[in-house]
Amino acid sequence: MFKNEEMEINMGPQHPSTHGVLRLKLKLDGEVVKHCRPVIGYLHRGVEKICENKTFFQGQVWTDRMDYTSAVANNLGWAEAVEKLFGITVPRRAQYIRTMLNEYNRLASHLIWLATHGLDIGAMTVFLYTFREREAILDMFEAFCGARLTTTAFRIGGLREDLPPGFEKMARTFQARFLDCVDEYETLLTENRIWKKRTIGVGILKAEDAIAMGVTGPVLRAAGVQYDIRKAFPYAAYKEMDFEVPTRTEADTYARYLVRLEEMRQSHRIINQCLDGLPEGPVMAKLPKILRSEVNEVYHATECPKGELGYYLVGEKGSTNPYRFHVRAPGFINLQALPMMIEGSLVADVIATIGTLDVVLGEIDR
Amino acid sequence: MAMDEVPNETGAYIYDIKAAPNRQVVMPKTVPLPGLKTYLEEQAAAVAAEEAKWQKALADFETAKAKAEAEGKDAPKAPVRPVAKPDTNDMKFPAPAPATDPDLLHLQEVLGAKVEECFQQAGELTCQVAKEAILEVLTLCRDDAALGYEMLADETATHYPAAQGFAFSVVYHLTSIRRSKRLRLRILVPEGFEPESAVPVYPTANWLEREIWDMLGIRFQHHPDMTRILCPEDWEGHALRKEYPTLGLGQRDIDFREDRSGVLMRIAMEKAGNMGININPPRAE
Numbered sequence: 001m002f003k004n005e006e007m008e009i010n011m012g013p014q015h016p017s018t019h020g021v022l023r024l025k026l027k028l029d030g031e032v033v034k035h036c037r038p039v040i041g042y043l044h045r046g047v048e049k050i051c052e053n054k055t056f057f058q059g060q061v062w063t064d065r066m067d068y069t070s071a072v073a074n075n076l077g078w079a080e081a082v083e084k085l086f087g088i089t090v091p092r093r094a095q096y097i098r099t100m101l102n103e104y105n106r107l108a109s110h111l112i113w114l115a116t117h118g119l120d121i122g123a124m125t126v127f128l129y130t131f132r133e134r135e136a137i138l139d140m141f142e143a144f145c146g147a148r149l150t151t152t153a154f155r156i157g158g159l160r161e162d163l164p165p166g167f168e169k170m171a172r173t174f175q176a177r178f179l180d181c182v183d184e185y186e187t188l189l190t191e192n193r194i195w196k197k198r199t200i201g202v203g204i205l206k207a208e209d210a211i212a213m214g215v216t217g218p219v220l221r222a223a224g225v226q227y228d229i230r231k232a233f234p235y236a237a238y239k240e241m242d243f244e245v246p247t248r249t250e251a252d253t254y255a256r257y258l259v260r261l262e263e264m265r266q267s268h269r270i271i272n273q274c275l276d277g278l279p280e281g282p283v284m285a286k287l288p289k290i291l292r293s294e295v296n297e298v299y300h301a302t303e304c305p306k307g308e309l310g311y312y313l314v315g316e317k318g319s320t321n322p323y324r325f326h327v328r329a330p331g332f333i334n335l336q337a338l339p340m341m342i343e344g345s346l347v348a349d350v351i352a353t354i355g356t357l358d359v360v361l362g363e364i365d366r
Numbered sequence: 367m368a369m370d371e372v373p374n375e376t377g378a379y380i381y382d383i384k385a386a387p388n389r390q391v392v393m394p395k396t397v398p399l400p401g402l403k404t405y406l407e408e409q410a411a412a413v414a415a416e417e418a419k420w421q422k423a424l425a426d427f428e429t430a431k432a433k434a435e436a437e438g439k440d441a442p443k444a445p446v447r448p449v450a451k452p453d454t455n456d457m458k459f460p461a462p463a464p465a466t467d468p469d470l471l472h473l474q475e476v477l478g479a480k481v482e483e484c485f486q487q488a489g490e491l492t493c494q495v496a497k498e499a500i501l502e503v504l505t506l507c508r509d510d511a512a513l514g515y516e517m518l519a520d521e522t523a524t525h526y527p528a529a530q531g532f533a534f535s536v537v538y539h540l541t542s543i544r545r546s547k548r549l550r551l552r553i554l555v556p557e558g559f560e561p562e563s564a565v566p567v568y569p570t571a572n573w574l575e576r577e578i579w580d581m582l583g584i585r586f587q588h589h590p591d592m593t594r595i596l597c598p599e600d601w602e603g604h605a606l607r608k609e610y611p612t613l614g615l616g617q618r619d620i621d622f623r624e625d626r627s628g629v630l631m632r633i634a635m636e637k638a639g640n641m642g643i644n645i646n647p648p649r650a651e
Contacts, residue, residue, distance in 0.1 A: 040595065040596065049606055050612060052612075086457050086459065087488065088457045089456045157456065213569055214568065214569075214570030216517075232546040233548070286455040287455050287456065294459050295399070295405070297492075299490065299519075299520065312520060326520070333573070
């Protein structure tokens with residue numbers, strides 16, 4: 001029931017700060033949020049149903065469009081899930097290239113996150129700086145697979161073709177200047193008084209609550225839990241990579257900011273290792289032309305920039321299409337924790353919290 | 367709908383979008399539920415069928431040989447047992463294996479008769495339990511010190527219309543962060559049965575179970591908020607059921623001949639104007 005001072009407002013599906021068509025029904029007492037109910041489904045396209053009628057090869061195209069900021073990570077999860085379903089071994093060179101592109105995608109996604117998070121809070125300069133680096137990464141994706149955003153980069157069993165000539169030069173040039181760019185972003189924000197006032201103590205999600213709500217990714221790591229699927233359940237070439245998993249203990253927006261910046265540095269480190277240690281060999285496994293599945297179900301999760309991205313596939317005997325295709329989207333689960341994080345804080349903190357959760361409605365609604 | 371009934375002036379082809387080929391629903395005839403028992407049965411049946419075929423080939427050869435000798439012709443060629451060709455590709459189907467993992471054995475020990483089937487496939491542990499005991503099993507998995515599955519990674523369901531005795535399989539994927547292990551729990555649910563909600567044990571299940579209700583029509587008992595999540599609240603039908611067509615039941619279809627916004631009319635007017643035809647725009651009523 002409403003008290004006299006309470007007001008229910010609708011932070012509607014069209015809003016520049018909701019990172020997609022997210023609707024929040026907020027009950028406010030002045031500026032304090034008393035209750036929040038997220039309403040989703042405005043971008044529901046029925047991807048799971050559609051992919052039941054598409055072959056395993058065709059389904060990958062749909063995975064680009066779920067989390068559209070990190071298409072390569074989605075593609076990797078899909079390819080690996082199908083390979084697990086069929087028991088396909090991928091050649092080592094393909095694993096290294098996949099790992100490298102996955103880490104570039106992590107950088108690209110974190111750069112968008114930093115840009116839009118800063119933009120929402122009011123730090124508009126960061127946007128232009130990060131998109132300069134993102135352009136370089138998207139040029140590399142375009143050189144490799146022809147598309148910047150919806151890449152469909154991988155194939156079941158490996159890659160369609162090897163790295164193009166000149167790719168390594170582009171990558172090395174980018175690597176040489178990237179760490180200085182991260183330092184640049186830090187000089188803009190990390191010791192910025194206004195940034196700290198807007199983000200420290202905002203959107204707190206403690207470790208027990210995060211695990212109970214199934215939240216994964218940088219949000220969980222900023223609460224102190226060192227859970228990274230690249231270390232816990234290694235896939236692609238991550239077993240051979242040497243990197244750290246940054247964690248912090250404060251579990252607020254500022255901690256998540258620092259965790260993601262440090263993840264960018266660690267991604268840079270992984271890419272260097274991939275470039276230095278790239279093995280020779282084929283990039284595609286030997287497979288029959290038409291893949292017909294046996295009865296099997298797999299759940300394969302990878303560490304996408306937003307959290308744990310899981311693909312659940314059920315195969316039917318002799319069928320070219322999956323019988324059931326389900327995506328465990330990290331944004332879907334992370335957004336569930338939003339009311340817990342903002343009830344009791346101010347309306348302005350709602351914006352900061354949505355940004356720090358790094359939600360993309362494409363994967364939430366599928 | 368009106369467009370079906372309006373006759374075409376020349377009496378020719380009327381396009382009925384409801385009868386379009388890609389609106390037709392093909393119900394699956396098999397039940398692709400992975401399991402050790404079914405796999406072993408199928409393997410045994412396949413081996414027996416192959417053996418029967420070989421025996422029949424031998425018997426046919428014997429009769430053909432006798433017939434040829436009686437007629438004085440040459441004996442027919444002896445049948446050769448076909449040898450399975452070795453796979454030259456990088457694909458090896460992961461077959462289900464009996465449970466050897468300590469977690470599965472521990473579950474079998476503690477739960478006893480409630481565990482219906484336990485097996486390992488493709489490096490994943492699967493445990494099928496009785497549907498009435500699911501809340502107890504989830505609590506055990508989370509609280510038992512030897513298991514310690516703190517997080518529910520995913521909860522989803524699949525529709526098996528061709529199955530006898532059950533219609534859905536509800537699958538829970540648990541993750542143990544401390545031990546870096548995953549476990550899959552599965553229950554088989556007939557139509558109309560309402561499983562216990564996992565929300566008291568794993569609050570993640572809130573939206574996941576809402577999505578299962580929305581997409582498949584399985585209600586969960588004692589769920590705090592059992593409403594549709596992805597589809598609008600007034601939506602009819604459950605989209606991921608196999609009898610629901612991919613193009614939908616027509617609830618949000620727009621008839622392409624119903625030019626609601628007037629766009630097509632305006633395009634036609636502009637084209638006519640470009641061609642020099644003077645057409646009076648219709649006056650608003």
